[in-house]
Amino acid sequence: MKVPIWSEELNKGNQPDILFWVGCAGSFDARAQSITKAFVAILNKVGISYAILGAEEMCTGDPARRAGNEFQFQMMAYQNIQLLNGYQIKKIVTACPHCFNTLKNEYPELGGHYEVIHHSTMLQQLIDEGKIVLNENGAFKGKKITFHDSCYLGRSNQIYDAPRSVIEALDASLVEMKRCKSNGLCCGAGGAQMFKEEEKGTSRINIERTSDVLASGASVVASACPFCNTMLTDGIKLNEKQEEIKVLDIAELIAQSI
Amino acid sequence: MEIFQQILFGIALVTAVYFFSKRMSLIRKLILLGKEEDLHDQSFQRWKNVFLLALGQKKMFKNPTVAFLxxxxxxxxxxxxxxxxxxxxxxxxGTHRFLLGLIPSLYSFLINSFELLAALVIVACVIFLVRxxxxxxxxxxxxxxxxxPSKDANIILVVEIVLMMLFLKMNAADTLLQSRGVGDYSNHATGNFYISSLLHPLMNRFSIETLVLTERICWWLHIFGVLGFLNYLSWSKHLHIILAFPNAYFSRLEPQGKLKNMPxxxxxxxxAFQPEMATAGTNDQNPSSFGAKDIQDLSWKNLLDAFSCTECGRxxxxxxxxxxxxMLSPRKIMMDTxxxxxxxxxxxxxGIDWKAENRTLLYDYISEEEIRACTTCNACVEACPVSINPLDxxxxxxxxxxxxxxxxxxxxxxxxxxxxxNFAPWKFSPDQRINWTKEST
Structure with missing residues (x-):
């Protein structure tokens, strides 16, 4: 698929308006790659001037910092900020709440000042502005969809409404889980838990969260974070409900409805 | 006799205030063992938090029934x-019911309101004990x-019930003595109060001497109880009734997802990347160690948090x-601290040199396994009604x-x-970062 790369655009004499920060999950994880592709399809369709960093992008350092490895975080932050500032990047959109949080909240005091928006906010804006036109009889019309709040989007950055209004734009019926918004339960991946086994316990966090999904009666659980997506997909599979309940990113919901 | 009571009262008051201040100054000293952290900016927002979170108990109302109680x-x-x-x-x-002379028209209303509240406090505390x-x-x-900790919680509730009952019983004895025309009491006639008069049937058969004794004992126990409780709370989880206010004021105003930088x-x-900057920089003193293994490595706000915790477990x-x-329990992290x-x-x-002893918060109180289980989801931070941050x-x-x-x-x-x-948490080379672009949608 056609994806503009920042350095190549510069060589062609173009300075794109927005950087799409893909993130490591969006780049390497097979499931998250389809989220990335769905979002790119939307960007291409709307005709937004954007580019990705391609091979020059590096981990923001979020998992290293949360594991306690501040040295590694600072190394990654330094290199990324040098690159972003060198390209004079002003605005960044990302589909990963962890990258979003780090770029938006943690890079400024290290010298990286950008306007950072999460893809859920951007999708909401594009819908509101009429730039994304959804099919009259979309695949999700009337479907029961529940939204799982990512900790780093919700509690960390108070973004609760944008992803929900995207779902509502699909004419779907949005149902809430018993723990939602500021009381939302974590999927279990944050704080670098994604990269290690859980500590000893009586259950797994994604299984606990999946029970909320099942109780909601929704046939689609929407997420706005590649890590939540992985955790919930695993949880649904463990319950052998993968035929009845789909785990989809809000970008995928939109991409399938235009 | 009167003057003896006044002196006794004065001594009790001064002693209680002395020990309380001494205790609070130790707590202050312990909090200041923590590292410097400047939390004095944006005073408007900070006062707003004091009014909303501490005074207004905004976060308590996530559970309206408990919040109401x-x-x-x-x-x-x-x-x-x-x-x-x-x-x-x-x-x-050595006066009796001083405010009666000062605001005679309001007095009855005032005491009736206090009595109603006292009764409601008793009801709420009983419900809390049951819960x-x-x-x-x-x-x-x-x-x-x-x-x-669980004993502490029960002591607090029982003491509150007892203090309120003493107050009601004192008023009941006082108003009964008024109706019997006993000297000082009938000279300060207030008339019956709604709640305490309900106790009259229980005390009607008491002699005047017994009633006077009851009134005095209740008065003294009430005041000793309050002064004692003031000191008790400084040793107890109940300290939150004082520290919730500064804790709300000094709560961090940044987005919850932002971790503290390490300059x-x-x-x-x-x-390392720009060695030429090193010579230009001043000879900054590097910290002796990174992160925290004991309380003096934490910030003073972390320690204020610990003393503000009332162990509610939200x-x-x-x-x-x-x-x-x-194993992780954010409440235990605060209690351990x-x-x-x-x-x-x-x-x-x-007078023991605690630094020489080989004891630390990490290992002796909190284990590796506990902190490794954290997903940094901020649910604990969000849940705390008094702005405590265990995640920090x-x-x-x-x-x-x-x-x-x-x-x-x-x-x-x-x-x-x-x-x-590879600049990614997984084992993929940077070149593979754009492999997905080469696939079809």
Whole structure:
């Protein structure tokens, strides 16, 4: 698929308006790659001037910092900020709440000042502005969809409404889980838990969260974070409900409805 | 006789205030063992937090029933303390019902309101005792609270009930004495009060002497109780009624997802990439160690948090790791931090060099396994009604383990290796970053 790369655009004499920060999950994880592709399809369709960093992008350092490895975080932050500032990047959109949080909240005091928006906010804006036109009889019309709040989007950055209004734009019926918004339960991946086994316990966090999904009666659980997506997909599979309940990113919901 | 009572009252008051101040100054000293952290900016926003979170108890109202009961006890506590002003004046100057002479038209209304609140406080405290000891609400009946903490909670509730009952019984005896035309009491006739008069049938057969004795004993026990409770709370989880206010004022105003920066590490990394900056920089003193293994490595706000904690367990109830049976409990993190600070406090009082002893918050109180289970989801921070941040402490302890001890789970070691070599937490080379663009949609 056609994806503009920042350095190549510069060589062609173009300075794109927005950087799409893909993130490591969006780049390497097979499931998250389809989220990335769905979002790119939307960007291409709307005709937004954007580019990705391609091979020059590096981990923001979020998992290293949360594991306690501040040295590694600072190394990654330094290199990324040098690159972003060198390209004079002003605005960044990302589909990963962890990258979003780090770029938006943690890079400024290290010298990286950008306007950072999460893809859920951007999708909401594009819908509101009429730039994304959804099919009259979309695949999700009337479907029961529940939204799982990512900790780093919700509690960390108070973004609760944008992803929900995207779902509502699909004419779907949005149902809430018993723990939602500021009381939302974590999927279990944050704080670098994604990269290690859980500590000893009586259950797994994604299984606990999946029970909320099942109780909601929704046939689609929407997420706005590649890590939540992985955790919930695993949880649904463990319950052998993968035929009845789909785990989809809000970008995928939109991409399938235009 | 009168003057003897006044002197006794004065001595009790001064003694109570002396010990309370001494205790509070030790707590202040312990909090200031923590590292410097400037939290004095944006004073408007900070005062707003004091009014909304501490005074207004905004976060309590996530659970309206419990919030309402708590509000009764809280409002009762504050308003009935107006009555303490009168008790102080009466006690020190040997007067009786001083405010009656000052505001005769309002007095009856005032005391009736106090009595109503006292009754409501009793009801709320009884419900709280039932929730704790009979219904066994999970967060109030967990392992964190075994032993002293659960006893502490019950003592507080029982003392509050007793104090309120003494106040009501005192008024009941007083108004009965008025109706019997006994000297000083009928000279300060207030008429019956709604709630305390309900106790009259129980006391009607008392002689005048017994009634006077009852009134005096209740008055004295009430005041001794209040002064004693003032001192007790400084040793107890109940300290939150004072520290919730400064804690709300000094709560962090940044987005919850932002972790505290480590400028020393930032500088070291800068010098590694741009060595020419190192010579230009001043000779900054690097910290002796990174992260925290004991309370003096934490910030003073972390320690204020620990002393402000009333062990309600909303954080632990919201914690995903705790809900799935992991060892981590954010409440325990706060209780451990306070317990460690208290241990150091008693060492200081005994003149023991606590730094020479080989005891630390990490290892002796909090284990590696506990802090490794955290997903940094901020549910504990969000849940706390008094702006305590357990996550901050967890992250500082993690930093110590990784940066000072190089202790990390095997999978994290691989992750660090991948980030270092491939710039991604997984084992993929940077070239593979754009492989997805080469596929069809």
């Amino acid at each position: 708590h509000l009764l006890v809280y409002v009762g506590f504050i308003i009935i303390n107006i009555e303490m002003i009168e008790i102080m004046i009466d006690g020190l100057f 704790r000891n009979l219904i066994h609400v999970k967060r109030l009946w967990s392992n964190d609270l075994r032993g002293w 020393a590490v930032q500088k070291e990394v800068l010098y 954080c632990t109830a919201a914690c995903p790791a705790n809900q799935t049976g992991k 306070r317990d460690r600070a208290e241990e150091i406090g008693s060492k200081i009082n005994q 402490i967890i992250v500082e302890l993690r930093r110590y383990l990784i940066m000072e001890k190089s202790s990390s789970p095997q999978e994290w070691t691989s992750m660090f290796g991948n980030i270092e070599n």
